[in-house]
Amino acid sequence: MTETLESIKYQRVLVGVDCSTQAEFVVEQAIRMAQYHQAKLLIFHALPFDTDLNAGSYSDIYGQNLSYFARTMQEKLEAEGEQVREWLSAYCDRATQAGVQADWDWRVGDPGRKIQEYAKTWQADLIVLGRRGINGLLEMFMGSVSNYVVHHSQCSVFVVQGLPENTEQVTHQRILIPLDQSKYTDKILDLGLQVAKQENARVMLLHCQPLEDRIDYFREAYSEEFLHRTKALQNQIVRDTQRDEKWLSDYAQEAIDREIPTEWEIKQGDAGFWIRTVAQTWQADLIVIGRQGHSTLTEFFLGSVSNYVIHHAPCSVLVHQKR
Known part of the structure; x- marks a missing residue:
């Protein structure tokens, strides 16, 4: 950080x-x-x-x-x-x-x-x-x-x-902090840890790896090229996961060093879906997330992780405007 x-x-x-x-x-x-x-x-x-x-x-x-x-x-x-x-x-x-x-x-x-x-x-x-x-x-x-x-x-x-x-319970006990690898990551983590320290809460750091469409499953379904590209993709996923595990565990250690009980998890796929799902299963009562500041129509039709989370979260959401 x-x-x-x-x-x-x-x-x-x-x-x-x-x-x-x-x-x-x-x-x-x-x-x-x-x-x-x-x-x-x-x-x-x-x-x-x-x-x-x-x-x-x-x-x-x-x-x-x-x-x-x-x-x-x-x-x-x-x-x-x-x-x-x-x-x-x-x-x-x-x-x-x-x-x-x-x-x-x-x-x-x-x-x-x-x-x-x-x-x-x-x-x-x-x-x-x-x-x-x-x-x-x-x-x-x-x-x-x-x-x-x-x-x-x-x-x-x-x-x-x-x-x-x-x-009578006004404090938050479990705070979910989704993190990407943008230039705003430190600020989002910073804000989430502030609230966690203030409320003596546990923290879950979550990173979602996007799944890119790197393989044409219909055109090359059984070809040698398909098998080669599948293996290459699997190797790339392993390398990306190892890199992200190191990156996320370092952030978790920052929180632990400040005496904030912290765990972390990496998921693959749609970030909005996984943020909502982890918030439900982990029983989070607050999500701290950043927002890029797109217009309402742009977010609705083109997609936005923060927009999805705001509308589907099972708990309160603290939205930090990224500037």
Whole structure:
């Protein structure tokens, strides 16, 4: 590793909350992150603009019922706004009592867009929010706050998945860190080990070797060339595996030297599939992964490991934006 465990430091953490049962757990996760990084915390809520007020048809709204519609809308926003201020203020007091410099704010509008816009204006370097757990296709075509924020934000995003069986448990006990051999690997490992050290967690390092289409199985199925190329491919896989085992075990030793219980594993094939599968079988409660920053459509149609993991992970995901 070329970086120290303190190299990634969040200074401004924005947590987006709603009125769901998951909100309290999401806020607790954000408070813990802010505590560890000694960061400022902004607790934010976007109040959706709901025009379903039984005001009649659109022709009525722009006719004799316009003043009624406007007055009813204003009263509704004021009543809901007062409720929002109460529970945001309560969350803020909780963070302050935990020693975190905290504030709160709210806006009216689409939650995904408002969270992303506010985070950009406030210069947040980490956004924390919950995820409902719908699958990738539904999120892509029907919309999801977490999906929108991950794909449009310029900073890292911590997506909190569901609620733990024990709601008093806010720490993570098993952290899965998928690693490739890109220039960002040290930073991703660095971030994962920070969280593991903070939460006294175990770590699993995972590397997935891609399987390239090096053999035309249909054209050369039984030829001498096929047998030769098959043997060459097997030898190449052995060499690649030996190299990757040395590379990954060195990273594991870095973590062990810092007294973090660590194991590692190498798989062959699709990285997204194996990250999800290992997270399930190893019972990970957090995945720390990097993201290249492609657009939503590019990731969906061309593929992205981080995009797949975000939408299919059985646990929370901390996404570090690669810059």
